[in-house]
Amino acid sequence: MSTIIETSEIAKIYQMGTQTVNALQSITMEIKKGEYVAFMGPSGSGKSTLMNIVGCLDTPSAGTYILNNKNVSHMTEDELADVRNKEIGFVFQTFNLLPRATALENVALPLIYAGYGKAERTEKALDSLESVGLADRASHKPNELSGGQRQRVAIARALVNDPSIILADEPTGNLDTKTSYDIMDLFHNLHKNGNTIIMVTHEDDIAHYAHRIIRLRDGLVETDKINDDIFTADKMRQTV
Numbered sequence: 225m226s227t228i229i230e231t232s233e234i235a236k237i238y239q240m241g242t243q244t245v246n247a248l249q250s251i252t253m254e255i256k257k258g259e260y261v262a263f264m265g266p267s268g269s270g271k272s273t274l275m276n277i278v279g280c281l282d283t284p285s286a287g288t289y290i291l292n293n294k295n296v297s298h299m300t301e302d303e304l305a306d307v308r309n310k311e312i313g314f315v316f317q318t319f320n321l322l323p324r325a326t327a328l329e330n331v332a333l334p335l336i337y338a339g340y341g342k343a344e345r346t347e348k349a350l351d352s353l354e355s356v357g358l359a360d361r362a363s364h365k366p367n368e369l370s371g372g373q374r375q376r377v378a379i380a381r382a383l384v385n386d387p388s389i390i391l392a393d394e395p396t397g398n399l400d401t402k403t404s405y406d407i408m409d410l411f412h413n414l415h416k417n418g419n420t421i422i423m424v425t426h427e428d429d430i431a432h433y434a435h436r437i438i439r440l441r442d443g444l445v446e447t448d449k450i451n452d453d454i455f456t457a458d459k460m461r462q463t464v
Contacts, residue, residue, distance in 0.1 A: 225256035227290075228388055228420055229278060234287035236273050236443075238286030249443040250287070257388075260415045262431040262451075263424045265440035272393075274440065275424045279312055279391045280304045292388045309337050313390045317397035319374045321366045321381075325351060328362040329379045335401040338385060352380040355409060372403035379410060383419075387414065390414065392423040396430055408433045408455075429455060 236248040236401045248270045253417060255261055265271040280296055283304070289297045296307055310328040314320075321330045332349035338341050340348070355357045356376040375395065382390050392411070396404035412433060415421050425431050432455040 225258055228257045228259075228263060228292055229253070229255040229422075230288075230290040231277075232288040234274075234277060234289060236270075236277065236282070239323040245457040246443050248277075248284070251443075251445060252287075253438065253445065253448065255420070257420055258409075258418055259433045260421045260450050261423070262434035262437045263422065263440065264428075264431050264437055265425065265446070266426070268442075269440040271415075271424055271426075271440050272442040273443075275391065275393060275422075278389075279314065280308045286352070306447050309334060309385065311388045313385065313387035315375070315378050315382045315390065315395050317394035319378045319398070321374060321377060323366055326363050326365055327358060327369065327377045327380075330366070330377055331384050334381065334385045348384055349380070352384040353377070355383060356380045370403075372406055372428065375403075375407055376410065377400065378416075379407075380464075383414070389420045389422055392421065394425055396425075396427070404430070416425045 232252050234248055234251040235246070238245040238247055251274060263271045263274060277284055280291070284297055287297070288295065291307065292311055293309065295305065299307065304454050322333070328346065328349050330363065332345040335345040335348060350359060351361060353362055356379050358373060358376050358380065361373060363368060369377065395411070396407055399407060408430065411421060411423070423434055431437050432453060434449060434456060435451050436449070437451050438448045
């Protein structure tokens with residue numbers, strides 16, 4: 225498998241008034257195309273900062289980040305925005321859907337920035353909704369959907385541009401237990417279809433759906449291990 229993400233001694237320093245915060249100290253890692261990886265760690269461990277850098281929402285203070293053979297370490301805001309739109313599909317805990325737009329319009333939004341015409345946007349957005357089992361809800365607005373359905377719309381939006389990676393930040397954080405397992409089943413199927421998935425979570429049972437778990441502590445990689453006990457939704461339901 226080819227390497228899709230490569231970081232070398234990534235550091236991130238924030239200046240908070242007179243205080244210097246070393247959010248990341250030195251992160252070196254590789255993630256291959258098609259991997260399913262979870263970033264874990266307690267509050268303040270650096271996992272959210274690492275997610276922001278991997279997702280091109282921020283740049284490192286030091287070190288190098290190569291995404292899909294592009295050095296994105298010191299790009300401008302406009303350059304980063306272009307990379308995000310082409311390379312990364314985001315799934316957030318809070319869904320981040322436009323309340324007055326339909327499911328179809330929400331899913332099609334990245335395609336507007338990518339320059340697609342309306343007919344092609346509609347076709348691709350419908351295909352993406354179909355892939356998450358929500359084609360019959362295309363005309364519904366977010367307040368007409370359940371929490372699980374809203375997260376499925378957010379996942380469809382993340383998929384619509386055929387990104388290099390899907391980056392999920394606490395994707396089950398606002399969902400009940402049953403719905404969380406349904407969403408994790410969906411991620412499992414997306415991974416089986418060849419998608420590269422990086423998930424940020426503080427929940428141990430959710431992290432165990434991933435095939436590799438990187439645990440952070442104090443801005444450093446504490447452990448980076450292959451997951452020998454991969455959870456499935458059926459397995460988790462049996463424990464409830």
